[in-house]
Each structure stands twice: as structure tokens, then as C-alpha cells.
Amino acid sequence: MSTILKDVNKLFGNFQALYDINLTIREGEFLAILGPSGCGKTTLLRMLAGFETTSGGTIEINDQIVANHNKSIPPEKRNVSMVFQGFALWPHMTVSEHIKFPLQYDQFASKELKENSSRRVDEVLDIIDLKDKGNNYPHALSGGQKQRVSLGRAIATQPKLLLMDEPLSALDAELRIEMRREIQRLHQLTEASIVYVTHDQGEALAMADRIVIMNQGRIEQVGTPEEIYYHPETEFVATFVSKANLFKGEWKDNQFKVQGSDVTWSDVGMTEVLKAKNIYALRPEQIRISKNIENQLTGEILTRQFQGKEYHYSVNINGKVVIIQRPITDIFEVGDRVGIEPVE
Numbered sequence: 001m002s003t004i005l006k007d008v009n010k011l012f013g014n015f016q017a018l019y020d021i022n023l024t025i026r027e028g029e030f031l032a033i034l035g036p037s038g039c040g041k042t043t044l045l046r047m048l049a050g051f052e053t054t055s056g057g058t059i060e061i062n063d064q065i066v067a068n069h070n071k072s073i074p075p076e077k078r079n080v081s082m083v084f085q086g087f088a089l090w091p092h093m094t095v096s097e098h099i100k101f102p103l104q105y106d107q108f109a110s111k112e113l114k115e116n117s118s119r120r121v122d123e124v125l126d127i128i129d130l131k132d133k134g135n136n137y138p139h140a141l142s143g144g145q146k147q148r149v150s151l152g153r154a155i156a157t158q159p160k161l162l163l164m165d166e167p168l169s170a171l172d173a174e175l176r177i178e179m180r181r182e183i184q185r186l187h188q189l190t191e192a193s194i195v196y197v198t199h200d201q202g203e204a205l206a207m208a209d210r211i212v213i214m215n216q217g218r219i220e221q222v223g224t225p226e227e228i229y230y231h232p233e234t235e236f237v238a239t240f241v242s243k244a245n246l247f248k249g250e251w252k253d254n255q256f257k258v259q260g261s262d263v264t265w266s267d268v269g270m271t272e273v274l275k276a277k278n279i280y281a282l283r284p285e286q287i288r289i290s291k292n293i294e295n296q297l298t299g300e301i302l303t304r305q306f307q308g309k310e311y312h313y314s315v316n317i318n319g320k321v322v323i324i325q326r327p328i329t330d331i332f333e334v335g336d337r338v339g340i341e342p343v344e
């Protein structure tokens, strides 16, 4: 079951929140939508769920048009489930009752699941590892357990499309990492397509099959985590996802002459789009520092931070601050005059 968005736009009054979104969510894939606050991620998700109408374009789920300029099928008729940021649990319902609820009331729950709802509740409790908490009310659960209940409720009816809006943002850092694995496991078990909204690139890179990078209501790039990380196609993607340093200059025959210097760098895998813009993007771990300043772009070490496996340096190069990561064997002092170059 694929989900197809064609030329989808969204206006709130005069404000355009989404511009010409074209996207296909493949059957069974884990798709992350990643972008900064306000870029339109939640609006896009709410339109898929049916909580928000479209201002233009069409949304098709499982060969059925669910939204276009003159119709919007309501959420309960779309065979999609949504997991919310703040868990959205009911205080008066136990864990088991939360899971049973969609089995009783969701029109998409199959006859078999409805008839065997108690068995399905047990199955889901097992999947979310809360077998001994079925009779607990939300107030008697930890944050991670609450989120597992909301995941369990979402998968109870075996929906084909699971929408998740920053589901881990209310949890502390350690639990977030643990829950990433839980969600991956859930994805493997359910085989549902997942659309996962986040502003945390670590989450998107770790879990997604493909990532959609959004900025100011537009899609900047769609690709696998590796494509997005290693081959960013826009300046925004390069800086937002991999924290790349952008250098201006001139590309000619796979050689890059750095602006304001005589230094030339060879290509270490820049995308054609960035080359056409005469930009060289280097991630912090892609830059070597040396005491040798001959024929090198030179600068001064401004700060050094110890990070366990590496040092993070900031280097002032002609007034531009460049962030570089080096292994702990590469030690430089604040104030050192150094040369920098791309790592092959």
C-alpha cells in the first residue's frame, strides 16, 4: 500500500505552510520527515492523517484519493494510526483498555481482530513488553511505558500506515535512544509503512529507510540516510544534517580553488548541485589539521573540546569559524597557527 502526495499545498489564511509537495511513501518503508521547527512537518503529517485539509493537490492512500481540492476523507476512514508527542493517553483507562479501544471502535479493525480482541490485546501487550502492566492506569507508568502504550494502541488494528509526530521528544536522552530500538523492532514486526516526524537528525539517520529533508515548507532532498549524510544536494541539507562547513570558491575540472587564497583542493565526492554553486562542503570529520601551513588554507585554533573519542576544534580562517573533529591523537593548542585540508 503506497501513499502518494501530488503537488500538495497548504495555506493558513495568507500564510503558505507547504509548497508543491510531491512524495511517494512506499509500502512497508520507514520514512522520516526531518526539518527545523516551523518547516511544515506536523502540517504534512496531519494532512496524511486527515486532521487538516489540503489547499491544493491530492493525497492518495492505497489507490484511493483521500484528499483533494473538494474532499477530505475523515481520519477514522483512512486506515492510518497516529502516535503523538505527548502520548495522549486517557487517565481513566487502563493499559489494556487503551489497546482494546481501537479494536472496538475503529472501522478498519478486521472482523477477526474485533472478534478476538482479548487475544489481540494480549499479543500487543507482549509486543510492547507490558504484559504485567495491563491493569495499570497511566499515572502508574513511567514515561517510556506510556509511550509504549501509545505505540501499542496505534498498532492494535494492524494499520498499514503509522504516523508518528516526534514520539520520543517527551522522554529523556537515554530513554530516547532505547525507544529508537523499540520502534525499529515494532516496524519489523508490523511491516506497516511509518512516517516519522522529527527535528532530531540522529533519530532520522538511525531509524529511517529514507529521509525527507524539509525547509520552509519545501522538500529539499529525499534519500537514504547515507545519501543525505554523504551527498547533500543543497547547502541547507549539508549544514542541517551533517553540520558541514561550507567554503566558497570556484570549481573547475574537479579542482576547487578556495576563494581569497591560492589553495586548490581535489574533489572528495561533492554533489554536482553544490559544485554548480561553487561550494565545497566539508563535514567536521572530513578536515585534517596540520602544523604545516605551506600551500594550505591557514587559520588559528580558537577552542578545543575533549569529547572522549575525539577533540572538537574551532578554527578561525580569515574571520570564518570552521568546526573540525580530530582523533585524540591529533592534539593542537588554542592559539596554534595551523593548516587545514580535506581528508581524502
Ligand SMILES: Nc1ncnc2c1ncn2[C@@H]1O[C@H](COP(=O)(O)OP(=O)(O)OP(=O)(O)O)[C@@H](O)[C@H]1O
Binding pocket: 012, 015, 017, 035, 036, 037, 038, 039, 040, 041, 042, 043, 044, 199
Ligand atoms: N492552524 C494554523 N494556523 C496558522 N498557522 C499555522 C497553523 N498550524 C501551523 N501553522 C504554521 O505553519 C508552519 C508550519 O507549522 P508546523 O507545525 O507544520 O511546523 P513543524 O515543522 O512541525 O514545527 P515543530 O517542529 O516546531 O513542530 C508554522 O509557521 C506554523 O506557525
